[in-house]
């Protein structure tokens with residue numbers, strides 16, 4: 001992304017249509033990259049990689065550029081131009097004239113805590129002088145805005161619930177993290193993730209057991225009679241892996257909680273497990289679900 005957006009800090013007045021076109025391209029790429037279907041909700045596809053949307057990325061570039069301008073020598077050409085544009089912005093605002101350009105764009109980005117830097121600079125001549133601290137502040141603020149928007153978007157549709165209960169932080173999802181640590185298991189982790197993002201609300205007919213269901217993922221993992229024997233082996237392995245109390249707790253939990261847990265969530269159960277223990281559980285689950293998928297589709 002950095003090379004594709006070289007110089008983007010100076011793009012200004014980007015229209016909604018232009019931004020939309022860039023974000024459509026980004027959504028297409030992240031879905032292809034992760035092997036998701038085209039209809040996979042973008043809110044899941046982008047956040048499972050933990051990457052920012054293009055608009056957030058451009059916002060970051062613009063505010064980092066502002067930091068460079070503020071820090072540059074007052075006699076430099078860029079600082080002189082910046083001060084000139086800044087006075088023009090203030091004077092045009094006083095005359096209720098429309099502003100365009102880099103500074104107005106910063107104002108329009110809806111990041112008031114960062115834009116406050118400009119007002120502080122105008123009123124008191126102060127700004128964050130450390131490059132590293134400014135970068136940290138900018139990234140934190142945009143990450144917070146990105147996460148707030150993501151949580152809001154995920155709450156808009158009940159079909160996002162399984163994913164929302166599993167992926168609770170805006171960072172690469174557990175399946176991709178484990179895949180990087182152990183590439184030999186990447187395909188099995190990817191299969192778990194694929195089941196998690198699968199849209200499951202329409203009524204579907206199961207070819208394996210001839211029943212209909214409106215949640216094919218839950219049906220496949222917990223209910224389909226064609227997989228009873230393999231499922232029993234899977235659950236027996238869970239009992240052997242975990243302390244008795246925990247395995248009873250998991251296997252007796254609500255069906256939706258159990259499905260989420262088997263697909264990689266620890267929101268309702270397994271919270272007390274450390275990363276290595278959780279990884280062991282996901283390794284078992286992804287391995288067994290992969291075997292069930294093979295049997296289900298053969």
Ligand SMILES: [Zn+2]
Nearest residue numbers: 206208209224
């Ligand atoms: Zn079935």
